[in-house]
Amino acid sequence: xxxxxxxxxxxxxxxxxxxxxxxxxxxxxxxxxxxxxxxxxxxxxxxxxxxxxxxxxxxxxxxxxxxxxxxxxxxxxxxxxxxxxxxxxxxxxxxxxxxxxxxxxxxxxxxxxxxxxxxxxxxxxxxxxxxxxxxxxxxxxxxxxxxxxxxxxxxxxxxxxxxxxxxxxxxxxxxxxxxxxxxxxxxxxxxxxxxxxxxxxxxxxxxxxxxxxxxxxxxxxxxxxxxxxxxxxxxxxxxxxxxxxxxxxxxxxxxxxxxxxxxxxxxxxxxxxxxxxxxxxxxxxxxxxxxxxxxxxxxxxxxxxxxxxxxxxxxxxxxxxxxxxxxxxxxxxxxxxxxxxxxxxxxxxxxxxxxxxxxxxxxxxxxxxxxxxxxxxxxxxxxxxxxxxxxxxxxxxxxxxxxxxxxxxxxxxxxxxxxxxxxxxxxxxxxxxxxxxxxxxxxxxxxxxxxxxxxxxxxxxxxxxxxxxxxxxxxxxxxxxxxxxxxxxxxxxxxxxxxxxxxxxxxxxxxxxxxxxxxxxxxx
Numbered sequence: 001x002x003x004x005x006x007x008x009x010x011x012x013x014x015x016x017x018x019x020x021x022x023x024x025x026x027x028x029x030x031x032x033x034x035x036x037x038x039x040x041x042x043x044x045x046x047x048x049x050x051x052x053x054x055x056x057x058x059x060x061x062x063x064x065x066x067x068x069x070x071x072x073x074x075x076x077x078x079x080x081x082x083x084x085x086x087x088x089x090x091x092x093x094x095x096x097x098x099x100x101x102x103x104x105x106x107x108x109x110x111x112x113x114x115x116x117x118x119x120x121x122x123x124x125x126x127x128x129x130x131x132x133x134x135x136x137x138x139x140x141x142x143x144x145x146x147x148x149x150x151x152x153x154x155x156x157x158x159x160x161x162x163x164x165x166x167x168x169x170x171x172x173x174x175x176x177x178x179x180x181x182x183x184x185x186x187x188x189x190x191x192x193x194x195x196x197x198x199x200x201x202x203x204x205x206x207x208x209x210x211x212x213x214x215x216x217x218x219x220x221x222x223x224x225x226x227x228x229x230x231x232x233x234x235x236x237x238x239x240x241x242x243x244x245x246x247x248x249x250x251x252x253x254x255x256x257x258x259x260x261x262x263x264x265x266x267x268x269x270x271x272x273x274x275x276x277x278x279x280x281x282x283x284x285x286x287x288x289x290x291x292x293x294x295x296x297x298x299x300x301x302x303x304x305x306x307x308x309x310x311x312x313x314x315x316x317x318x319x320x321x322x323x324x325x326x327x328x329x330x331x332x333x334x335x336x337x338x339x340x341x342x343x344x345x346x347x348x349x350x351x352x353x354x355x356x357x358x359x360x361x362x363x364x365x366x367x368x369x370x371x372x373x374x375x376x377x378x379x380x381x382x383x384x385x386x387x388x389x390x391x392x393x394x395x396x397x398x399x400x401x402x403x404x405x406x407x408x409x410x411x412x413x414x415x416x417x418x419x420x421x422x423x424x425x426x427x428x429x430x431x432x433x434x435x436x437x438x439x440x441x442x443x444x445x446x447x448x449x450x451x452x453x454x455x456x457x458x459x460x461x462x463x464x465x466x467x468x469x470x471x472x473x474x475x476x477x478x479x480x481x482x483x484x485x486x487x488x489x490x491x492x493x494x495x496x497x498x499x500x501x502x503x504x505x506x507x508x509x510x511x512x513x514x515x516x517x518x519x520x521x522x523x524x
Contacts, residue, residue: 054158189384203331203349444472
């Protein structure tokens with residue numbers, strides 16, 4: 001590998017400056033498009049974001065403000081986000097699938113002045129939810145599909161001449177608050193600077209050789225930290241992002257093919273849909289320009305890289321690994337061997353250091369399993385709840401990822417498990433405790449534990465193990481799911497498997513023996 005080419009892109013001082021730099025470099029080049037027929041050039045993104053920022057400024061949004069937005073993956077979401085970077089406010093993207101329990105926790109940590117939602121989206125009333133949870137905040141509705149029917153954007157605009165000068169942030173200034181599920185229950189607010197978000201693309205740009213000829217369709221929730229990171233990658237490289245507000249395994253792969261995808265992301269369920277679409281299409285390549293499938297969110301199943309490469313062509317599965325607290329800590333390369341691509345999540349990205357630490361605190365030798373700890377440019381600034389910070393770092397300032405792995409002599413990182421009690425389903429982090437808390441409120445349930453089990457399509461499935469009261473009927477998966485959504489739990493977090501036990505295995509302190517329970521379930 002040519003190490004001179006494995007360098008992080010040069011970041012400006014702010015995300016807004018990155019937008020301006022791309023507009024000046026390739027003003028007429030399309031950088032954003034969607035599956036509704038709309039697109040924005042680099043210059044158009046800058047100018048539209050300025051007009052949206054002017055309208056927000058006219059409504060009193062500016063220095064010292066905080067804005068939460070819960071929008072699907074659409075042009076409006078990224079234009080709004082860029083406008084907020086111009087104003088220098090703290091923005092809080094919220095994944096559109098989250099519901100009352102999670103959103104309430106997030107809003108309580110951010111205390112937004114303004115919340116932007118899609119109104120009723122996919123049969124759920126986001127506006128009613130937010131007005132109930134944050135009555136003190138102003139609410140704006142963005143109906144992107146109605147706007148797309150006339151070719152416009154569902155965002156108010158104003159005169160950019162009314163805007164105050166842009167003030168670049170300091171490297172340690174909070175400009176973003178994302179949320180991530182934790183093993184202790186509700187979402188944790190994760191504070192990032194512009195610099196740490198932009199640094200999330202340090203590995204992807206050079207190792208996937210991204211340039212203005214690349215087309216990367218995105219169907220994952222744009223409010224993930226991966227959304228702004230991918231936007232930063234596009235602004236650095238000039239590639240085109242194609243946004244899909246919902247992923248339909250039967251139709252979305254063909255939409256991505258028509259867009260001329262050179263990269264396809266980003267987790268196991270998506271890859272399976274692409275391979276099924278290729279099989280339906282026949283022997284001719286459905287994605288003739290494909291460089292690779294990207295992967296992240298969970299370790300790959302054995303043999304997955306080889307199956308993707310055989311079915312779709314290109315380099316196969318080129319993975320990354322990261323967390324909301326530290327986006328894309330590792331990144332594989334198009335130049336890696338099949339063994340490296342099949343078993344690992346790549347090497348540390350430029351600007352990132354990884355240390356593997358054993359249970360006794362000693363540093364592991366190459367090939368020895370331990371907790372993966374991180375330092376570097378993509379590091380978050382801390383949690384919104386500062387009391388959580390101390391436990392997140394060791395005495396030398398390394399971030400405790402909670403993930404187990406080994407580092408090969410080549411530097412490649414293989415993920416072997418997790419210390420944190422999280423379930424990763426379709427690349428979404430689900431807190432087992434948060435699900436347990438809701439499941440235990442079901443009539444007839446006297447005790448419960450929730451664990452993640454391997455699943456060939458979604459990576460992991462949510463399994464609820466129940467202890468029932470005498471005479472109580474065991475709820476079906478559908479009935480338990482209805483109870484959970486009725487209690488405000490997001491649909492994607494609901495149990496997909498239900499088992500009954502006479503008791504839940506616990507230690508002397510009452511802690512569920514999760515590994516013992518998981519092993520017994522896998523033995524069924």
